[in-house]
Amino acid sequence: MIEINNIYKTFNPGTVNEKLALDGVSLTLNDGDFCTVIGGNGAGKSTMLNALAGVWPVDSGSVVIDGVNVTSLSEHKRAKYIGRVFQDPMTGTVADMEIVENLALAARRGKRRGLSWGVKKEEKEKYREMLTELDLGLEDRMTSKVGLLSGGQRQAITLLMATIQKPKLLLLDEHTAALDPKTAAKVLELSDKIIEENNLTALMVTHNMKDAITHGNRLIMMSDGKIILDISGEEKKQLTVDQLLQKFEQVSGSKMDNDRMLLSKD
Amino acid sequence: MLEFLQSLPSPIAQGMIWGIMAIGVYITFKILDLADLTVDGSIALGGAVLVVLTTVYQVNIWVAMAIAFAAGCIAGLITGILHTKFGIPAILAGILTQLALYSINLAIMEGKANITISWRNYDLIVSSKTSGLGITILVCGIFVAVIIALLYWFFGTELGHSIRATGCNQAMARANGINTDSRKILGLVISNGIVALSGGLLAQFSGSADVNMGRGAIVIGLAAVIIGEVIFGKLFKNFALRLLASVIGGVIYYIVISIVLKLGLPANYLKLLSAVVVALFLAIPYWKSIIQAKNVKNSGGKSKND
Numbered sequence: 001m002i003e004i005n006n007i008y009k010t011f012n013p014g015t016v017n018e019k020l021a022l023d024g025v026s027l028t029l030n031d032g033d034f035c036t037v038i039g040g041n042g043a044g045k046s047t048m049l050n051a052l053a054g055v056w057p058v059d060s061g062s063v064v065i066d067g068v069n070v071t072s073l074s075e076h077k078r079a080k081y082i083g084r085v086f087q088d089p090m091t092g093t094v095a096d097m098e099i100v101e102n103l104a105l106a107a108r109r110g111k112r113r114g115l116s117w118g119v120k121k122e123e124k125e126k127y128r129e130m131l132t133e134l135d136l137g138l139e140d141r142m143t144s145k146v147g148l149l150s151g152g153q154r155q156a157i158t159l160l161m162a163t164i165q166k167p168k169l170l171l172l173d174e175h176t177a178a179l180d181p182k183t184a185a186k187v188l189e190l191s192d193k194i195i196e197e198n199n200l201t202a203l204m205v206t207h208n209m210k211d212a213i214t215h216g217n218r219l220i221m222m223s224d225g226k227i228i229l230d231i232s233g234e235e236k237k238q239l240t241v242d243q244l245l246q247k248f249e250q251v252s253g254s255k256m257d258n259d260r261m262l263l264s265k266d
Numbered sequence: 267m268l269e270f271l272q273s274l275p276s277p278i279a280q281g282m283i284w285g286i287m288a289i290g291v292y293i294t295f296k297i298l299d300l301a302d303l304t305v306d307g308s309i310a311l312g313g314a315v316l317v318v319l320t321t322v323y324q325v326n327i328w329v330a331m332a333i334a335f336a337a338g339c340i341a342g343l344i345t346g347i348l349h350t351k352f353g354i355p356a357i358l359a360g361i362l363t364q365l366a367l368y369s370i371n372l373a374i375m376e377g378k379a380n381i382t383i384s385w386r387n388y389d390l391i392v393s394s395k396t397s398g399l400g401i402t403i404l405v406c407g408i409f410v411a412v413i414i415a416l417l418y419w420f421f422g423t424e425l426g427h428s429i430r431a432t433g434c435n436q437a438m439a440r441a442n443g444i445n446t447d448s449r450k451i452l453g454l455v456i457s458n459g460i461v462a463l464s465g466g467l468l469a470q471f472s473g474s475a476d477v478n479m480g481r482g483a484i485v486i487g488l489a490a491v492i493i494g495e496v497i498f499g500k501l502f503k504n505f506a507l508r509l510l511a512s513v514i515g516g517v518i519y520y521i522v523i524s525i526v527l528k529l530g531l532p533a534n535y536l537k538l539l540s541a542v543v544v545a546l547f548l549a550i551p552y553w554k555s556i557i558q559a560k561n562v563k564n565s566g567g568k569s570k571n572d
Contacts, residue, residue: 053441079443094434105431108424109443118427
């Protein structure tokens with residue numbers, strides 16, 4: 001279970017650029033919850049994910065993962081519990097290293113790294129199987145540098161890396177936004193599959209309302225650093241894009257301002 | 267011509283010693299993606315420690331080399347701490363350590379700016395005596411081989427992988443549980459240890475430790491790395507070969523220098539020449555990319571791959 005308790009975060013305090021990015025965010029995710037996150041520009045979606053990942057310390061509030069309070073843990077220590085896929089396909093992998101080396105780096109997330117080989121023989125077989133399952137032909141290019149791959153291939157590998165060791169929480173931060181629609185659909189399908197097969201607890205930020213509705217068992221909407229909507233169960237299954245827009249206007253008292261979201265309505 | 271060939275062993279030996287130093291620079295500059303200016307100080311530190319230990323304290327030369335290596339590691343540790351724990355940009359952190367090392371090196375050499383060490387009085391590992399140049403080159407070759415083999419192994423381990431990841435993509439490294447601060451410190455420690463080791467060899471080869479012997483060392487190290495990369499970049503893909511390319515780059519650099527000196531360039535202008543060479547080689551990839559971008563525009567946005 002993931003508990004986010006009353007988190008506050010202000011960027012650039014005391015300057016003209018001061019911005020209250022998270023305004024008392026609280027959220028409890030049950031094991032196996034796959035929760036999509038939508039919201040307007042600057043609503044705090046990515047900020048919330050970064051707060052969970054520990055990219056910077058929060059001003060107040062706490063993050064508890066399976067009973068462990070990780071609020072004061074640095075980003076790399078918290079990584080033990082959290083798998084992440086980023087918006088930019090370049091961010092999740094090491095371009096100068098081979099596909100297998102990247103997977104091996106991720107397989108050691110949260111473990112001590114010593115002086116034994118960075119990639120062991122028996123690992124390679126396991127990785128070959130995993131790559132074969134991706135069905136992108138990458139199993140024949142295991143020793144290629146990741147920098148030679150396309151954005152979609154890199155995101156697929158990042159997904160594998162984030163889940164190669166079952167994380168207690170998977171954070172997907174608009175991980176298909178930089179891909180072309182066809183590749184995006186494929187990566188999204190893969191995300192679904194991995195989350196379902198491993199029964200992962202996941203948060204997925206997306207600007208595509210339709211995706212937010214069709215994926216996962218729960219949907220939250222953010223505005224001005226707050227969670228303003230939390231829909232799950234039957235209600236989410238029945239939800240339509242228009243209803244969602246209506247709800248947004250009801251709750252926030254303003255029109256949706258996320259151009260990308262409005263453009264990707266259908 | 268014959269005279270030139272006969273004079274070659276000396277720049278080759280010197281180039282190999284600087285090539286070892288270039289391996290250290292390769293670790294910070296290419297693997298960690300940091301410009302570490304500590305090396306100017308740590309090369310002189312290595313020389314000072316070695317010469318003082320052997321001449322003043324009569325320490326065995328191999329033990330003195332090991333201690334010189336350790337001293338370099340400490341210099342790297344200081345820069346690493348200044349950079350990661352004090353939040354000082356890497357370049358400035360290196361400059362601060364380098365500056366501090368000037369005083370420390372003087373203190374180690376008991377206030378003298380120069381202490382000689384002669385192969386006539388001491389059993390040196392390398393020297394510039396003409397009859398021993400062959401052995402010096404052989405010994406340097408063994409040093410190069412051992413250092414490259416050790417680094418090849420190390421950067422293939424889990425720990426080595428995590429350092430490479432840190433240098434290439436810090437966000438990814440942290441997201442995968444790698445403590446990027448400690449990896450940067452470790453890289454700087456190893457790098458400066460190797461640089462100090464080459465300083466110890468250099469002091470023996472040149473017959474003295476000098477508090478100024480490291481001035482501009484970073485530029486020579488970069489020159490070796492870049493020359494090696496430009497010449498062998500397409501050919502050498504393997505990590506060990508890439509390190510070797512840096513060593514060969516150092517040898518080429520010293521052969522070119524010795525030619526230029528023979529052609530009559532006053533020695534005073536050497537540092538100017540080095541700076542110009544490094545600036546040009548650093549600029550070449552940038553200019554190439556601009557020309558390529560222009561070609562794409564001229565062909566109406568169509569690249570070769572279309």
